[in-house]
Amino acid sequence: KAGVTQTPRYLIKTRGQQVTLSCSPISGHRSVSWYQQTPGQGLQFLFEYFSETQRNKGNFPGRFSGRQFSNSRSEMNVSTLELGDSALYLCASSPGGSSYNEQFFGPGTRLTVL
């Protein structure tokens, strides 16, 4: 079974631009979560989508948004990029329901904002 894939793997943007990251979950998984990883901060939860609906949300500003499609693929969008948005963005999938916590992570997208 193919793992979680994320595209692109690396991205360089400038302040004020917007960016869209993509995540394809493991086949059959209906839950997709997004995390931001920065040095010293660990993984910060952004949001989780389950069956095309946002089910959980972290404490990030409205510039961070996401969506999930009917095939469970998910996209994350960051508008008006700031230097502090430079991070590794990870997505994780799980079947959903009671096995939500055992999430399978993709390799991440490294975003650099200049």
Place this chain on the structure above:
Amino acid sequence: DQQVKQNSPSLSVQEGRISILNCDYTNSMFDYFLWYKKYPAEGPTFLISISSIKDKNEDGRFTVFLNKSAKHLSLHIVPSQPGDSAVYFCAASRTLNEKLTFGTGTRLTIIP
């Protein structure tokens, strides 16, 4: 407010010895705890979990201990192997369907 804390950013252990990684949490509502391992350029992979109804869970060389009164959990790796060198994150949630709160990670280096 860091609700899950890993106070040791790094740890070095001799191959074959025991590695003990620690994690403290402040939210008494957390009921599920997990450990993830992360290699460079890869996403974290799930290692082992424990729910608050237990105080110990074993899986091969990995054992997680939970002390609810102290709000503390630890991961023991015995014996430590070079392939265990990675960053380890602990995570917690209030229910199985709620978001995970991660610690900041501990970089474990196994010395051959």
